[in-house]
Amino acid sequence: MRVTILGAGAIAGAHAEAVAALPDHGVDATLTHVVDLDPARAEELARQHGVAAHGTALETVLAETDVLHVCTPPGAHAGAAIAALEAGVHVVVEKPATLSLAELDRIAAAEARSTASFTQVVQHRFGHGIRQLRRLLDEGALGRALVATCDTLWFRPPEYFEVPWRGRWDTEGGGPTMGHGIHQFDLLLAALGPWSEVTAMAGRLARAVDTEDVSMAVVRFESGAMATVTNSLLSPRQTSDLRFDTEAATIELSHLYGYTDADWTFTPAPGRDDVAHLWQQDPGALPSGHLAQLVPTYRALAAGEAPPVTLADARGTLELVAAIYRSAFTGRVVRAGEIAEGDPFHASMRGTGPAWPAVKEAAPAQ
Template sequence: MPSGTPYRVAIVGAGAIAGAHLSAVEAVGDRAQVVAVADLDAERATAFAAEHGIAQAFGDLATLLAEARPDLVSICTPPGAHREAVAAVLASGAWVWCEKPPALSLAEYDAMAAAEGENGPYVGYVFQHRFGSAASTLRRQVAEGTLGRPHVAVCHTLWYRDHDYYAVPWRGRWETEGGGPAMGHGIHQMDLMLSLLGDWHEIRALMGTLDRDVSTEDVSVAAVSFSSGALASVVNSVLSPRQESYLRFDFTDATVEVSHLYGYDNSHWTWTPREGVEADGWAPETDEASSHAAQLSAYLDAMDAGVRPPASGHDGRRSLELVTGLYQSAITGRPVLRTDLTEDNPFYTQLDGGGQYKPVRPGRPEELS
C-alpha cells in the first residue's frame, strides 16, 4: 500500500459468495479492510454486517458509495445486476472486483470496459482458479517454452446441480444468468485454460437441455482450436453425479494435469515428462491454493502500482468470448471464429442470439419456456 493505509473495501450483495470475498480481505491482513456492505434486502445486509463486525450496512449501492467512500467494491450480485453496479462504482472513482460471469453478453462487458478511466479505476473479474502457485508455475513454463509447444488440451467441468438448485428464479434463464453451465460453472476452468493457452481461433459445439427445467442448456461439448495451433476438448455439465473439474495439457515434452472440484493446491497437479526428458526444476516452488485471497492479493498489487489488474480488459474478456462462440456454434450448427464476434452479430448482444435456442428434452417434444 503506497500510503500505508488499508484499502477501504465494500461488498455489494450479501449472499453466499460474499463470505468468500470477506475471507479474502481478511486473508490479506492489513492491506485492506471491509468497511461496508449493501444488499437490496437491507435486513440481510444488516445481519451480515453484525455477524462479521462490519461498520456500515446499506439497502442500496448509491448510499453506500456516498457515505462509505470505498476504494474497492466487490460485486457479489447475480449476473443480471453486474452492469449497473459496475458503472456506478467506476463513476464514483472506486475500483471494482466483480464476480463471474462478468456480464450477460459481450455488449455488456464492453460497456463496462468503456466506463473505465484511461488510467483507472478498473474493473476486474473473479477467476481465482488461475491464481494458485501450480497454475502460475505452468503459465510461466508455457511462456518460456520449458515444456515445448502446447498440442492438446482437455477442459472438463463435470458438476451436479439438482432440480432444487434451479428453483432460484434467476438461474437457468438467458435474461438473468446469461446461459447455463458453460456460462455459470465451466467458465472457471475455461478461463484457466485460456490464461495458459491464449486466444482461441475457432469453436465447433453442441449443447442440449437433457434433464433440468431451464431455458438454457444443462450440458455442452465443444472442440476448440487456438491461435497457437493447439486443439482442445471442452465439456460443461450440471448432470454429472461424480463431480470433477479436470484439465489436461499435452506439450511436446510433458503432460500436465489437474483434477479437483472447486479449488486446488499443488497436490492436485501432476507433471509427467515424456520418456527421455528430465523434469528437474519443474515443480512449483511454493504451495499456494487457488482462492479468492490469492487473486485479491494480485489485484491489490495492481492497485498499489496503479496498473490494470489481471483478469480485466482483454484478459478478462477471453472466457466470455469463448462462451459466446460456444453458444453461437451450438445454436446455429456451424463453426464460429473468434473474429466473427463483432457488434453486428446477434450473439454479441444476447448469448442465445435473441431467442434462437429452443430447448427440447428427450421424451418431451414440447418446448420449454
C-alpha cells in the same frame, strides 16, 4: 482501501474472508460496508464479519468506497460496475462478469472514462500450478503445447434451479457454459493463450431450465493447439479436470472447486526424463482462491497499476462463451473476433436461440 461488498449471498462470504486476510499479506484494506436489497441479509453478513455499516442502497456508500466487490446475481453486475467506475471506484466482479459482450463493452467504455479499474474474479489463475505451467510454456522448456482437455463435470439437482434467477438467459446469462465451466476454460486460456476458432454443441437434457444443462466444444488456439471443453451439470461424480499434452510432458489437474499443488500431476514423455525436475511444488503458495487473486490485485490498485486480470482478459474468456453458444445454436464454426456489435450473440448469449422451447417464466418487472 475501503471496501464495499454489494450482494450478501453465498459467494460474498468468500470475498469478506479474503478481504479480512489482506492485511496479513501487506495490503491495507478494510471491509467497511455491506449492501444488499434484503436488509436482513446485509445485516447478517455485516454481523458475521464485524462490519458496522450495512444497507440497501449502493449510491449512498460509493463516496466512502475505494473498491466495490460485486457479488450479486449476474444480471445486476453491469449496472453496479458502471456506477462504481463513474464514481472513481475500483470494481472486483464475480464471474461471469456480465450477461453479454455488449454489457462488458459498456463497462469498458466506462472504465476508459474513469480513474478506476475493473477486474473479474478468476481465482484459479492464481494457484501456483497454473503459474508454473505458464512459465514453463513461455520458456519453451516443455516444447509446444499440442492437445488439451477441459472438463467441468458437476451436478446440480432440480431444486438448485428453484432460485428464481437460475437457469434463465435474462438473469443468469446461460447455463454451465456461462456460470460454471467458465473457471476451468479460463484456466485453459491462461495456459494456452488466445483461441482462434470453436465448434460446439449444447443441449437441455434433464433440467427444467431455459438454458442448456450441458455443452461440448472443440477449440483451436492461435498456437495450433487443440482442446475439447465439456461443461455439465448432470454428472453425479463431480470433478474439474484439465489435461495439457506438450511435446515433453503431460500435465494434469484434477480438483473440484479449488486446488493446491497436490492436485497436479506431471508425467514426462517417453525418453524425456530430463524434464522431470522442472515441476516443483511450492509449500508456501496460497491455494487457488479469492485471497490468491486479491493480494496481487489490491497491490496493483494501490500502486495505480492495471490489475493482473484486465477487462480485456475477461472479455477473451466471455467471447469464448459467446462463440460456444453461437456455434451450438447455428451449427457453424465460429472464429475469434467474429461476434461484433449487431450480432445477436453480442447482445445476448441466447442469440438467435436454441431449438428447445422456454420453460421458465420471465422475470417480473422491476
